[in-house]
Amino acid sequence: MELTDRVAVVTGAGGGIGRALVDALRGAGARVAATDRDGALGGVDADLVRPLDVTDADATAAMLTEVAGALGPVDLFFANAGVAAGTDPVETPDDVWDTVLDVNVRAHITAARLLLPGWLERGEGYFVATASAAGLLTQIGSAPYAVSKHAAVAFAEWLSVTYGGRGLRVSTVCPMGVATPMLEVDPGGMGSRATGAVRAAGEVLTPEAVADAVVEGVRREEFLILPHPEVLTFFRRKGDDYERWLAGMRRLQDSLG
Numbered sequence: 544m545e546l547t548d549r550v551a552v553v554t555g556a557g558g559g560i561g562r563a564l565v566d567a568l569r570g571a572g573a574r575v576a577a578t579d580r581d582g583a584l585g586g587v588d589a590d591l592v593r594p595l596d597v598t599d600a601d602a603t604a605a606m607l608t609e610v611a612g613a614l615g616p617v618d619l620f621f622a623n624a625g626v627a628a629g630t631d632p633v634e635t636p637d638d639v640w641d642t643v644l645d646v647n648v649r650a651h652i653t654a655a656r657l658l659l660p661g662w663l664e665r666g667e668g669y670f671v672a673t674a675s676a677a678g679l680l681t682q683i684g685s686a687p688y689a690v691s692k693h694a695a696v697a698f699a700e701w702l703s704v705t706y707g708g709r710g711l712r713v714s715t716v717c718p719m720g721v722a723t724p725m726l727e728v729d730p731g732g733m734g735s736r737a738t739g740a741v742r743a744a745g746e747v748l749t750p751e752a753v754a755d756a757v758v759e760g761v762r763r764e765e766f767l768i769l770p771h772p773e774v775l776t777f778f779r780r781k782g783d784d785y786e787r788w789l790a791g792m793r794r795l796q797d798s799l800g
């Protein structure tokens with residue numbers, strides 16, 4: 544999909560990958576609404592800047608109506624907001640699981656429920672989920688992150704299978720490490736084992752490099768956008784020999800202490 548004059552919404556656009564996505568999309572000619580939690584949008588430059596907690600379905604509906612009124616019907620939705628929290632299931636309380644699942648998965652479902660009727664009527668629309676390599680492989684050290692990102696990939700996959708024949712395009716972005724606050728300060732408490740595993744897995748990219756890969760992947764309408772191309776090799780190894788892959792991941796975990 545060419546992006547000139549397309550209307551895009553980006554969630555979690557206050558920093559990191561989301562903020563870089565806003566800049567890259569505008570650079571490609573799109574008109575962009577940037578949303579994030581109240582107070583997280585300082586200094587963001589976009590065609591519309593508006594607070595949104597993605598876990599609030601009514602607020603999401605109101606935001607989409609406002610964007611449509613100000614910029615036109617939404618062509619592309621970037622479900623990018625995410626949280627990294629929780630460690631082992633024995634230690635992670637329910638409220639942490641709820642937050643991670645609500646932000647990383649349920650918010651995608653909410654947005655799709657609101658956008659799909661209009662997209663199907665118009666015969667086109669584009670849903671882009673920022674998942675993670677953790678959604679194809681796993682996240683050492685954080686069960687909630689691994690589970691929620693697998694679910695985000697599964698939901699995107701399901702949308703593509705079900706509605707791809709009716710004009711819906713879907714992409715899922717699956718990077719490994721990216722130099723953003725999520726990886727740097729671990730605000731949600733995913734734990735040092737998890738962030739250490741991300742750093743050990745490969746190069747830590749800039750958010751700008753990830754945003755450029757996303758814009759390119761959207762232009763090519765690729766389902767799987769892999770800013771770290773080696774993720775495809777790891778994913779193939781997992782599919783080729785699951786037992787061997789699991790044994791290798793256990794060894795990697797042991798090596799991290």
Ligand SMILES: NC(=O)c1ccc[n+]([C@@H]2O[C@H](COP(=O)([O-])OP(=O)(O)OC[C@H]3O[C@@H](n4cnc5c(N)ncnc54)[C@H](O)[C@@H]3O)[C@@H](O)[C@H]2O)c1
Nearest residue numbers: 555557558559560580596597623624625675720721723725
């Ligand atoms: N940084 C990495 O290494 C990495 C790797 C793979 C995938 N990701 C994914 O990329 C996406 C962007 O993360 P990032 O790395 O830019 O980190 P980040 O912490 O800089 O950005 C996440 C953004 O989501 C927002 N957010 C959190 N909860 C929200 C809510 N309830 N409502 C609205 N916004 C909310 C935060 O305010 C923040 O601006 C996430 O989905 C993350 O899981 C990150």
